[in-house]
Amino acid sequence: MKKIWRLIYSRVFIVLLLLLVTILTILWVVTSVATYFPAFLAFLQFFSIVIAISIVNRPMNASFKLTWILFVMGIPIFGALFYFILQSNIETRRYRKNFQKQAKLLKEYGHTSYKVMSGLGKKDKEQLKLANYMSEHVGYALHANSDAKYYSSGEAWFEDLLTDLRQAKNHIFMEYYIVDFGYMWDTILEVLKEKAAQGVEVRFMYDGMNSLNTLPYSYYKRLREMGIKAKVFSQIIPALSTIHNNRDHRKITVIDGQIAYTGGANLADEYINRIERFGYWKDANIKVTGEAVANFTLMFLQMWNFDEKTENRDMAYMEEHYERESDVVESDSYFLAYGESPFDNDAVAKRVYLDMFQSAQDSIDIMTPYLVLDDEMQESLIYAAKRGVKVRILLPHIYDKQMPYLVARTDFELYLKAGIEIYEFLPGFVHSKVVLVDGQMASVGTVNLDFRSFYLNFECGLYIYNHKQVMADITRDFEESLAQSERITLLGFRKHYPWYKRAAGAVMAMVSPLL
DSSP states (O other), X not given: OHHHHHHHTSXXXXXXXXXXXXXXXXXXXXXXXXXXXXXXXXXXXXXXXXXXXXXXXXXXXXXXXXXXXXXXXXXXXXXXXXXXXXXTOHHHHHXXXXXXHHHHHHHHHOOOOHHHHHHHHHHOGGGHHHHHHIIIIIOXXXXXXXXXEEESSHHHHHHHHHHHHHTOSSEEEEEESXXXXXXXXXXXXXXXXXXXXXXXXXXXXXXXXXXXXXXXXXXXXXXXXXXXXXXXXXXXXXXXXXXXXXXBOOOEEEETTTEEEEESOOBSGXXXXXXXXXXXXXXXXXXEEETTHHHHHHHHHHHHTTTOOSOOSTTHXXXXXXHHOOSSOOOSOEXXXXXXXXXXXXXXXXXXXXXXXXXXXXXXXXXXXXXXXXXXXXXXXXXXXXXXXXXXXEEESSOSOHHHHHHHGGGHHXXXXXXXXXXXXXXXXXXXXXXXXXXXXXXXXXXXXXXXXXIISBEEEEXXXXXXXXXXXXHHHHHHHHTTEEEEOHHHHHHHSOHHHHHHHHHHHHHGGGO
């Protein structure tokens, strides 16, 4: 009984209740008007056709088009009405306008220097394709004169993160999707308070989804009282808007413009296995130092300023990066930190992965918690396997959510028939987002292989080329993880995967692009 009352008085229940009231009110108004004015009903039917035609002609992924058309035509009249309300929402338009403004800064500071492009061209001309696309069309510069360290577990990453935070002299920028009370966050918060008291500029930003179940709604005000500059991205409110489906899924720490961290781990105890939720929580993170840190600084400042109404001097941090850059390429390793935005009309993270898959000659190794791909991504992986590339995918054995588990398995037979090897990590949950190709290029970051990461969320990652130590560490991590995993065979999958799960997955797959 206590659990029921706790649910009723929870923020999640209140928000959902208010949303339901809003939807029911719209339905009541439309039904009432149609009852007294039959012509209005005919107009709405015509309106549904117009909406369906507009969806077909919109520049969006085909999977999204199909899902929206099913929604609009499957719920006569009301489907089109809700689509129109969601897409024309003022808040969504404001966010899009603000981020398009911020995107101009990316292109201003995101051009790769001639010395770096020239050095890469001498090393491997094939790599110039991705570097040119990012530099000239998106705004993320390729960098050299940098170093990186790979972490195969959240525990090892957390230890180094604390050490570097304690040594900060000038500024600390942190941006995370999930923050939850416990040992991890309490320890970090003590360091941030101490640094703020010492005069270090500390900025902390977290996603508004936390306000539903982990943090108090106005927790950012408490952080400000501690001397920390704090912001929340897109607080959850009971309003019909697609903006609530665009979350800040990035995990970024920048320290003094010299060190940056990214990866799968959020700031909660399960990510360092202080508590157990889904068996052993396996997460990968990476630390980068040197010139490549500049892109992470730029990404953080872009998100930080998404709601700023006045000009500020934040771009002075980017000028400092340029002042520190060397005129000479002193290494043969290259680094490209990149971000994904749902408002730039360009699936950047997806392009990175596609470029890697298409350039693979020998092997593609993937760690991901979710595997829900569109046709283009599927075809790229399947074609790689059919042309002789060894493709291995490591997934969790214990899932955190049923829906991605069921949807992923709707395509297992397709992958297995093509020769793709699928493994499940028996000790628990794989939350790592890692792609390794030919033992020579890799991406580590926050990007899952699903629609949400490629199209709906703000994401980030670090693409690395020709860093021998990082490649060796990632290779070792894969081999050690696969040794603890069970391989899924076509015969075994057909025999042991029940029909009702297949049916549930097939139904969920139809709406998965929007969820």
